[in-house]
Amino acid sequence: MDKFIVHQSKLSGSIEVSGSKNAALPIMAATILTDGDCIIHNIPDLMDIRTMMGILEVLGKKITFKKSTLVIKAKRNKSFVAPYNLVRTMRASFCCLGPLLAKRKKAKVALPGGCIIGPRPVDLHMKGLGELGTDIVIENGYCRAKTKGLKGAHIYLGSAFGSSVLATANILMAAVLARGETIIEYAACEPEIECLALFLKEMGADIVGEGTPMLRIRGREQIGGCEFKIIPDRIEAGTFIAVSLATKSTIQIRGANPYHLTSALEVAKKVGAKVIIDRNLAITIKPERRLSPVNITTLAYPGFPTDLQAQFMACLCLAKGISLVTEKIYPERFMHIAELNRMGASIQRNGPYAIIEGKEKLHGAEIMASDLRASAALVIAGLAAEGKTEILRVYHIDRGYDKIEYKLKKLGAKIERRKQ
Ligand code: UD1
Numbered sequence: 001m002d003k004f005i006v007h008q009s010k011l012s013g014s015i016e017v018s019g020s021k022n023a024a025l026p027i028m029a030a031t032i033l034t035d036g037d038c039i040i041h042n043i044p045d046l047m048d049i050r051t052m053m054g055i056l057e058v059l060g061k062k063i064t065f066k067k068s069t070l071v072i073k074a075k076r077n078k079s080f081v082a083p084y085n086l087v088r089t090m091r092a093s094f095c096c097l098g099p100l101l102a103k104r105k106k107a108k109v110a111l112p113g114g115c116i117i118g119p120r121p122v123d124l125h126m127k128g129l130g131e132l133g134t135d136i137v138i139e140n141g142y143c144r145a146k147t148k149g150l151k152g153a154h155i156y157l158g159s160a161f162g163s164s165v166l167a168t169a170n171i172l173m174a175a176v177l178a179r180g181e182t183i184i185e186y187a188a189c190e191p192e193i194e195c196l197a198l199f200l201k202e203m204g205a206d207i208v209g210e211g212t213p214m215l216r217i218r219g220r221e222q223i224g225g226c227e228f229k230i231i232p233d234r235i236e237a238g239t240f241i242a243v244s245l246a247t248k249s250t251i252q253i254r255g256a257n258p259y260h261l262t263s264a265l266e267v268a269k270k271v272g273a274k275v276i277i278d279r280n281l282a283i284t285i286k287p288e289r290r291l292s293p294v295n296i297t298t299l300a301y302p303g304f305p306t307d308l309q310a311q312f313m314a315c316l317c318l319a320k321g322i323s324l325v326t327e328k329i330y331p332e333r334f335m336h337i338a339e340l341n342r343m344g345a346s347i348q349r350n351g352p353y354a355i356i357e358g359k360e361k362l363h364g365a366e367i368m369a370s371d372l373r374a375s376a377a378l379v380i381a382g383l384a385a386e387g388k389t390e391i392l393r394v395y396h397i398d399r400g401y402d403k404i405e406y407k408l409k410k411l412g413a414k415i416e417r418r419k420q
Contacts, residue, residue, distance in 0.1 A: 003393070003419075005388060008364075009412060012412060014251070014253075014254055015254065016407070018068075018402040019043050020230055020235075021233060022190075023230050025093075026166065027196055028040070028056060029093075029098075030199060033099045036203075036223075038228070039069065041068060041229040043065065044233065044402035045065075047399045051086055055082050055087065056096075060077035062075050080106050080107050080108060082097075084110035087109065094125065097109045097125065098129065098172070101134055101145055102174045102177035108143070108144050110143075111141055111142065111143055124159055124164045124167035125164075126143070128157055132150045134174075150174055150178035152175065153178075153183075154183045163186050163187060165193060168188040168215075169196055172184065177222070179219050180218075181219070182215075183217075184214070184215040191234060191257070197210030203223040204223040204226075238264040238307075240253050241265070242315050242380050243380055244285040245287050248287045252282050253283045258281055261283070263302060264305070270292065271293075273291075290319070296316075298328050309325060310333075312325075313325055313354065314336075314340060314384070316356045317359060318358055318359065323358065324355055334354060336377045336378065340381055343363060344365075346359060364390075365389060367391055367392070369391055372400040375397040376397060376401065379397070379415070
């Protein structure tokens with residue numbers, strides 16, 4: 001296991017954003033829908049991508065991954081079982097379920113299990129696939145499903161927490177090969193779902209309404225392979241915005257789509273940074289004074305993403321005044337609070353609310369990464385804190401950030417990876 005040693009750093013310069021992990025993973029799963037060849041560019045080199053490659057290989061794909069391009073071809077093996085040893089590390093593997101059912105009429109996918117950020121139910125996935133004409137049960141830690149042939153349906157996919165990204169992905173992918181028309185209401189509007197729909201359309205699917213809460217899909221008998229480029233990672237870009245704010249460093253972020261980052265850029269402006277977007281869509285963040293406090297509520301897109309909550313909370317620990325963070329997607333997603341408090345932050349949690357009393361300084365400490373985005377928050381706090389911070393268990397960060405320490409070092413960050 002690796003750890004990071006981080007020292008307070010003043011950063012400057014320009015940083016390039018990689019392709020989106022959360023767009024790439026369901027798109028990789030979508031290749032199950034065809035026996036044609038798929039060439040997918042701008043894939044980040046991450047543990048989660050390697051895990052999905054492993055799952056697809058078990059499911060009968062032959063894959064090469066070179067210079068951020070994946071080539072996925074069909075082999076003869078037509079397995080329908082996604083085993084627990086691969087699925088357990090990554091929830092996104094659950095979105096093999098829809099494509100397996102659509103293409104192979106049966107699927108056995110291990111349940112991803114509990115997660116440090118709180119309960120992660122799969123009822124919406126089961127409801128939607130059930131309504132498309134699937135017999136679906138949970139047995140011995142596996143979701144088993146079979147169908148005599150999927151049939152289009154009118155499906156409502158809302159939950160108490162709003163829309164679901166991966167349930168939308170699963171139902172959308174299944175509907176592409178279902179007989180007749182499917183309408184998904186309360187579909188997730190995240191750019192990653194829009195990207196998936198565009199990929200499916202490149203494969204020949206008939207979809208209308210991507211990027212909106214209502215998707216209309218007319219099923220096709222089959223779809224083919226295609227060549228496609230993944231969108232930039234808005235969560236990685238948002239993390240760099242938070243790095244800039246916390247370290248009071250002017251940073252240019254290249255290759256991101258600022259239109260996917262409106263809510264995060266709005267917060268950056270509210271806390272007092274200058275945001276400049278140039279003609280090539282490079283984003284420059286210039287924090288010019290001590291950060292002002294701000295209230296953030298996480299919501300489904302285009303609201304503020306839960307996947308940036310921890311990173312922005314690390315910034316607010318240094319704001320001049322009291323901020324309130326309300327977590328509406330995962331009310332338990334606050335594992336980073338205890339670690340930030342060990343660094344001198346003053347954060348009190350009450351249910352889904354975190355009240356952050358900004359301090360002038362944070363100080364280095366030995367801390368533990370608990371999950372992917374919390375790890376990024378601790379790196380941010382470490383770069384802003386006086387003295388040395390040791391972050392244990394950084395394998396979480398390798399699941400979701402492509403070459404994070406190299407990218408940060410290029411900006412002048414003092415960060416080293418060591419064996420724990
Ligand atoms: C995806 C992202 C994850 C992000 C999350 C919310 C990927 C690979 N992961 O996860 O990084 O944090 O969206 O933006 O894209 N829910 C139910 N029943 C279900 C499914 C979800 O009640 O069947 C609830 C969840 O508990 C949560 C909310 O819906 O409160 C949103 O979760 P969801 O959008 O499904 O998250 P994921 O798609 O798993």
